[in-house]
Amino acid sequence: MNFPSKLIEDAVSEISRLPGIGKKTALRLALHLLKQKESVSEDLANSIISLRKDIKYCNICHNISDSETCSICTGNRRDRRLICVVEDIPDVLAIENTSQYNGLYHVLSGVISPIQGIGPDELNIEPLLDRIRNPRSEEKVKEVILALPATMEGDTTSFYITRKLKEFHIKVSTIARGIPIGGELEYTDEVTLGRSILTRVNYSAD
Amino acid sequence: MYLKNIRLQQFKNYQKAEVQFSSEINCFVGINGSGKTNLLDAIHYLCLTKSAINGVDMLNILHNKDFFTVFGDFDLEGKEIEVRCIFESGKKKQLLQNRKAIEKMSDHVGLLPVVMIAPDDTGLIKDGSEERRRFFDNMLCQMDKQYLDQLVRYQHFLKQRNALIKQFADKGRWDSAFIEPYDREIISLSKKIATARKSFLEEYYPILKEFYNIISDNQEQIGVAYETHCSGAEFEKEFKASAQKDFLLKRTNMGIHKDDFVFEIEGYPIRKFGSQGQQKSFVIALKLAQFQIFLTHKKTKPILLLDDIFDKLDDNRIGKLMNLVADHRFGQLFISDARPERSKEILAGIGAESRFFLVKDGEIGNWDQ
Ligand SMILES: Nc1ncnc2c1ncn2[C@@H]1O[C@H](COP(=O)(O)OP(=O)(O)O)[C@@H](O)[C@H]1O
Ligand SMILES: [Mg+2]
Ligand SMILES: [Zn+2]
Numbered sequence: 001m002n003f004p005s006k007l008i009e010d011a012v013s014e015i016s017r018l019p020g021i022g023k024k025t026a027l028r029l030a031l032h033l034l035k036q037k038e039s040v041s042e043d044l045a046n047s048i049i050s051l052r053k054d055i056k057y058c059n060i061c062h063n064i065s066d067s068e069t070c071s072i073c074t075g076n077r078r079d080r081r082l083i084c085v086v087e088d089i090p091d092v093l094a095i096e097n098t099s100q101y102n103g104l105y106h107v108l109s110g111v112i113s114p115i116q117g118i119g120p121d122e123l124n125i126e127p128l129l130d131r132i133r134n135p136r137s138e139e140k141v142k143e144v145i146l147a148l149p150a151t152m153e154g155d156t157t158s159f160y161i162t163r164k165l166k167e168f169h170i171k172v173s174t175i176a177r178g179i180p181i182g183g184e185l186e187y188t189d190e191v192t193l194g195r196s197i198l199t200r201v202n203y204s205a206d
Numbered sequence: 207m208y209l210k211n212i213r214l215q216q217f218k219n220y221q222k223a224e225v226q227f228s229s230e231i232n233c234f235v236g237i238n239g240s241g242k243t244n245l246l247d248a249i250h251y252l253c254l255t256k257s258a259i260n261g262v263d264m265l266n267i268l269h270n271k272d273f274f275t276v277f278g279d280f281d282l283e284g285k286e287i288e289v290r291c292i293f294e295s296g297k298k299k300q301l302l303q304n305r306k307a308i309e310k311m312s313d314h315v316g317l318l319p320v321v322m323i324a325p326d327d328t329g330l331i332k333d334g335s336e337e338r339r340r341f342f343d344n345m346l347c348q349m350d351k352q353y354l355d356q357l358v359r360y361q362h363f364l365k366q367r368n369a370l371i372k373q374f375a376d377k378g379r380w381d382s383a384f385i386e387p388y389d390r391e392i393i394s395l396s397k398k399i400a401t402a403r404k405s406f407l408e409e410y411y412p413i414l415k416e417f418y419n420i421i422s423d424n425q426e427q428i429g430v431a432y433e434t435h436c437s438g439a440e441f442e443k444e445f446k447a448s449a450q451k452d453f454l455l456k457r458t459n460m461g462i463h464k465d466d467f468v469f470e471i472e473g474y475p476i477r478k479f480g481s482q483g484q485q486k487s488f489v490i491a492l493k494l495a496q497f498q499i500f501l502t503h504k505k506t507k508p509i510l511l512l513d514d515i516f517d518k519l520d521d522n523r524i525g526k527l528m529n530l531v532a533d534h535r536f537g538q539l540f541i542s543d544a545r546p547e548r549s550k551e552i553l554a555g556i557g558a559e560s561r562f563f564l565v566k567d568g569e570i571g572n573w574d575q
Contacts, residue, residue: 112387114370119384152362156387163383190351 062107062124079103081142111153143171207506208538213277216268218244219568228561231539235546236565242542246511252278252289253320255311263293316348319500319508323493335466349503360395368457375456399462400436413498418491429470507537516543532556
């Protein structure tokens with residue numbers, strides 16, 4: 001693409017670095033900003049700068065946070081005996097949006113994958129063990145829920161963590177996998193269907 | 207099932223071509239290098255989303271172009287299926303069924319069974335164990351999605367484990383806790399895959415034997431020995447015990463990636479002791495048994511591609527193969543031959559409709575007989 005202005009060119013090349021944004025979209029966004037009041041661009045730029053500068057990661061669960069400890073970890077309605085382990089920050093938001101969970105979280109910031117050079121030391125696994133070893137409140141952790149992706153890397157990471165948790169003699173569970181709600185059996189892929197039969201659960205008529 | 211027509215664009219030496227096929231016998235004739243095998247390969251692409259000859263899609267684009275397309279209309283037991291395979295250099299290969307994009311290639315593979323018999327297939331006997339594992343895995347994967355899933359997982363965990371071992375070797379330290387999740391998966395998948403291979407062979411072997419005896423003159427005893435160290439009770443122990451060796455050699459030394467299928471005649475490996483003729487008969491029998499297995503499991507006759515078969519086989523074996531054709535054991539047939547008169551003569555007494563196509567420099571026309 002040839003640009004009539006070096007300023008536009010720079011802006012387009014910066015904006016198009018964002019995921020999912022190509023050169024064309026970047027140009028449209030840049031031209032859009034030029035049509036708006038100057039304050040719109042200033043507010044956008046400032047919010048991005050302070051996001052990058054002032055954002056913190058919770059020193060307990062490693063979720064993003066405005067303060068040293070996040071609002072979930074400090075919330076007084078939360079069940080501190082439960083820790084749900086997730087791969088990354090968006091997973092916390094996804095589970096929070098279900099309104100079905102009232103415990104705490106632990107963000108690993110990835111899953112183990114030797115091919116990509118990611119081992120346990122690159123993730124927040126040791127801090128998780130530490131949380132259980134040295135509880136901050138009087139209430140001890142009684143269950144760790146593994147909510148990692150249903151991928152091979154997710155599975156091996158779950159297994160690794162389970163082994164490390166063994167010494168604490170607490171309950172370790174993993175979220176259920178299988179047929180989506182409203183899903184027809186015949187349209188479910190064979191592998192999912194096969195595994196959900198293998199990992200079937202007791203049916204309660206209560 | 208049968209293929210009604212094919213449309214090619216910039217595929218190998220074809221700029222553009224379109225042909226209507228017979229549902230019975232189709233014979234491609236033309237001098238060597240004209241594009242007969244390439245045409246068979248295009249059919250292979252439609253069925254299995256890949257070449258039978260080279261695994262690199264890039265090499266199948268007409269020189270100096272940047273994409274190829276292969277389209278074809280199938281009749282699968284009365285159901286119309288249009289398949290489009292599109293490959294553009296630098297992009298992901300696309301496959302469409304009735305104009306609907308198929309996300310995973312593995313969802314297409316297995317729908318339209320195809321078997322190719324080519325002279326180079328003696329590689330199956332002469333080459334290393336990888337060829338033979340691939341032959342059996344291809345069959346199993348097309349019939350059993352569970353097996354495909356297990357194999358894909360196995361290969362992935364093996365790659366992860368090997369990467370991990372290299373890191374251990376670099377650091378000079380083995381970390382059992384870190385490698386344990388991979389050991390566990392590889393051990394459990396190895397057992398499942400070995401069991402599946404073994405039970406598949408129980409079904410496949412009698413069929414293979416039947417076809418070998420039909421094709422070959424002599425009634426030798428043939429055998430297939432499945433060699434694996436993954437099915438014994440001691441496997442888990444042995445796998446763990448090989449850690450030291452793994453550390454030294456920087457790779458995983460046990461598991462189903464080490465399996466082999468040894469083809470035997472009268473108890474001796476055919477690779478070392480079989481005559482040329484025995485080896486050829488064996489390869490044809492392997493493929494015909496594959497045809498039969500697909501027919502049983504898919505409830506449709508696979509397409510059969512016979513590349514240069516009249517050139518590479520003696521009259522005796524050709525005769526036996528043609529008896530099977532005359533017995534209507536097969537469905538749609540595609541044959542390539544450099545010598546049209548010979549093909550015409552062989553196919554004359556078969557009692558099936560045969561259509562001849564003259565292939566010349568990447569163009570396909572009718573052959574005026
Ligand atoms: N990607 C390609 N682009 C152009 N020509 C190709 C390509 N791949 C193979 N060919 C040509 O195709 C011809 C071989 O065709 P093939 O089908 O093997 O012939 P035959 O009729 O002997 O079976 C050769 O001349 C080869 O150069
Ligand atoms: Mg050829
Ligand atoms: Zn927190």
